[in-house]
Amino acid sequence: MKLAGLLDKMLAIARRDLLTAIRYRIGFLVGAxxxxxxxxxxxxxxxxxxxxxxxxxxxxxxxxxxGTGLYTFLVVGINAFLHIVQEAQQxxxxxxxxxxxxxxxxxxxxxxxxxxxxxxxxLLFYLGGGLLLAGSLPASPNIPGCIVIFGLSxxxxxxxxxxxxxxxxxxxxxxxxxxxxxxGIWFMTGTLFPVTTLPKPLRLLADLIPIxxxxxxxxxxxxxxxxxxxxxxxxxxxxxxxxVLLPMSLWIFSCALRRARLEGTLSFY
Amino acid sequence: xxxIVLESVSKIFRHRPALFNWxxxxxxxxxxxxxxxxxxxxxxxxxxxxxxNGSGKTTTLKLVSTMLLPDAGHVxxxxxxxxxRPNQVRKQVGFAIANERSFFPRLSARENLDFFAxxxxxxxxxxxxxxxxxxxxxxxxxxxxTLVMKFSSGMYQRLGIARALIKQPSIxxxxxxxxxxxxxxxxxxxxxxxxxxxxxxxxxxxxxxxSEAAAVGDSVAVLHRGALAASGRLSGDVEELRAFYFQAxxxxxxxxELVTRRW
Numbered sequence: 067m068k069l070a071g072l073l074d075k076m077l078a079i080a081r082r083d084l085l086t087a088i089r090y091r092i093g094f095l096v097g098a099x100x101x102x103x104x105x106x107x108x109x110x111x112x113x114x115x116x117x118x119x120x121x122x123x124x125x126x127x128x129x130x131x132x133g134t135g136l137y138t139f140l141v142v143g144i145n146a147f148l149h150i151v152q153e154a155q156q157x158x159x160x161x162x163x164x165x166x167x168x169x170x171x172x173x174x175x176x177x178x179x180x181x182x183x184x185x186x187x188x189l190l191f192y193l194g195g196g197l198l199l200a201g202s203l204p205a206s207p208n209i210p211g212c213i214v215i216f217g218l219s220x221x222x223x224x225x226x227x228x229x230x231x232x233x234x235x236x237x238x239x240x241x242x243x244x245x246x247x248x249x250g251i252w253f254m255t256g257t258l259f260p261v262t263t264l265p266k267p268l269r270l271l272a273d274l275i276p277i278x279x280x281x282x283x284x285x286x287x288x289x290x291x292x293x294x295x296x297x298x299x300x301x302x303x304x305x306x307x308x309x310v311l312l313p314m315s316l317w318i319f320s321c322a323l324r325r326a327r328l329e330g331t332l333s334f335y
Numbered sequence: 336x337x338x339i340v341l342e343s344v345s346k347i348f349r350h351r352p353a354l355f356n357w358x359x360x361x362x363x364x365x366x367x368x369x370x371x372x373x374x375x376x377x378x379x380x381x382x383x384x385x386x387x388n389g390s391g392k393t394t395t396l397k398l399v400s401t402m403l404l405p406d407a408g409h410v411x412x413x414x415x416x417x418x419x420r421p422n423q424v425r426k427q428v429g430f431a432i433a434n435e436r437s438f439f440p441r442l443s444a445r446e447n448l449d450f451f452a453x454x455x456x457x458x459x460x461x462x463x464x465x466x467x468x469x470x471x472x473x474x475x476x477x478x479x480x481t482l483v484m485k486f487s488s489g490m491y492q493r494l495g496i497a498r499a500l501i502k503q504p505s506i507x508x509x510x511x512x513x514x515x516x517x518x519x520x521x522x523x524x525x526x527x528x529x530x531x532x533x534x535x536x537x538x539x540x541x542x543x544x545x546s547e548a549a550a551v552g553d554s555v556a557v558l559h560r561g562a563l564a565a566s567g568r569l570s571g572d573v574e575e576l577r578a579f580y581f582q583a584x585x586x587x588x589x590x591x592e593l594v595t596r597r598w
Contacts, residue, residue: 071456078453082439082446089441089482157436165400166454167426167502173454327404330348330368330397 072176075168080180087184101192108134109199121260124289128204131196132285133257139189140223140277141248146181147227148240150174155238161332170323171316174231175224182220204289211287211297218304219280225311226276232315232322238334247277256281276307337411338506338537339376339399344408345369346394346561368394370561371408376554381528381538383548383569385580386558392541395558396508399539400430413505426456429504431496431512440484444475444494447483448501455502466501473497474523488515496524507531509540513547525551545580549573557583 087094112127121129151174154160164170197203226247234240254264254272261272261282272278283300286292294301326332346369369391376382384392397403398410401421409416415423438447448466457465470476473493478486483494492515499507509528513521528551531538542548548555549571556566557580565583569576581587 074459075453078450082442082450085446086439086441158432158434159437159439161397161402162430162432162434162437162451162498163454165402165425165428165430166451167422167456168454169422324404327402328406330346330394330403332402 072172075172076176076179079176080183083177083180083184097188098191101188102195104134105131105192105196105199108196122285122290124285125200125202127196127200128289129260129285130258131193131200132288133281135189135192135196136219136281136284137252137255137257137277138192139185140219140280141244141252142185143178143182143220143223144227144230144247145244146185147174147178147224148230148234148244150177150181151231151234151240155234155333158333164323164327164332171228171319174228174319178224178227182223204291206291207289208287208291208293208297211292211294212284214301215280215283215287215297215304218301218308219277219284221308222276222280222304222311225308225315228315228319229311232319235319235322235326235332238331251275254278276304276311279303279307336378336414337375338378338380338413339374339382339539340409340411341372341374341395341398342409342411344372344398344405344410346391346398346403347406367561369398369405372558372561372563373408374556374563374566376537376539378537379532379535380553381532381540381551383552383555384539384541384558385543385545385548385555385576386564387584387586389560390558391561392558393510394561396430396510396539396541399506400428400508401425402430426502427504428506428508429499429502430508431499431510434491434495438483438491438494438498441482443480443482444470444486444497445479447494448497451498452501457502465503469497469500472500472527474520489517489520492516493520493524496527505535506537506539509538509542511542512540513542513544521547545577546573549576555579559584 108130109127112125112130115126117125119126151160154163163173166173226243230240230243232240233243254261254268255275255277256272261269261278264272279300283297283304286297286300345367348366348368350364350366372391372395374382384395386392394403398405398417399412401417401424404418409418411417412424413427415427417424439450442450445466448469449462452462452466453459467476467479470479473496475490475493475497478490483491486494492512496509496512499509513524516524525547528538528540532553538551540548540552549569552569554566554568555576557564565579567579
């Protein structure tokens, strides 16, 4: 597929999502209010815990800010894939979309990218608002490092999202995977407290979750200004997860789609 | 050359009961939706699929559109196998689906068509012009900028047809296209369908209406319980088609019986 064509489709999807979001006027305001309430809750939680608690050598509020902001961004992004397929199944648009000239994996990928773009704005708003609330900006953040970590984390989230979409196509229950990430294993990723406080077996499990490495690396780069050399191990792990998960998830999605076409379950939900 | 070829096509839907099914009464088994069907549609011709509910008409259309894949046999569209070259097939086929929930409710008719046109690789330079022309052809020009959530079911039907036409397909699939249209709109629509073969477009139409079938079809395939009961050319005579249909399906023509009894 030519790049210009891909860009054209990307723009069409982004335009659709933007127009839909704008026309649901209240939804945008409610989302912003929710993010502000969350920020306030974490701010007062960190004050209640007190300045003596400095996980990984950083202020607890900044630790929470990066942890919850990036974790929510990634899980909401993963959820977007599931939501796109689920909604299309429920509305009956999945069958129609699957008969357009755009291959299904490209369509799901572009739709989720549009959702990620919207979430990125929310993440920047959340982090910016939080840092202003904290009253101090990081002294010397490694911005190129943050961008690389962010990019690798997005690739991993895309891969997990495609897996959730495949599960949704296959058994109409991709929400189980997102639930596992959102509720079942979040505490192992170091979102609210350092992974080092977990017992050893859980720490080993935590190392197998890519988001754990995303959060650790992002905190190092953004809050402590760690250079690429110090970030090396985490970057290699994130790159490995990306290289394995993305092709695997695309293959699984294609298999699930083929099976749904054979069994006539494309519009089941 | 034949635009659509179905070679010994079978389609089976398998029913798998839930894992923990002791509370429910769901049963396993399978439904043979299509059984060893073979038929062809010549380029620029209109084939009408007739048959009672559940006879396999929509399944046939879905197989041609690549929404479904056959369990046995081959479906060829302009020479491309739907199994091995589905992307090639999708570029050729427009499927008019009027399910109102298959549109984006908070987008206008124009915005919906613009979105689907982009996905169907309609060139950006000519897209606006083509959308306008399609809206005019389907009688939706006054509703161009109305959000589709405010549409009536007849308008959804027209928009479904517009969506199928927007990519200028060489094959158009229509599943009971005039179901929600008023007589004038239906008449306008059939005039549009009659023009399509002149432009080289092949049409496959599933309907229950003998008069519509006789008016626009070149040939007919009667499906009954997933099998091809009969096929033949159409002469335009409605009564002849009606007799052909009931003979092929073995069903009783209750409408005729009612008329005979009344007189």
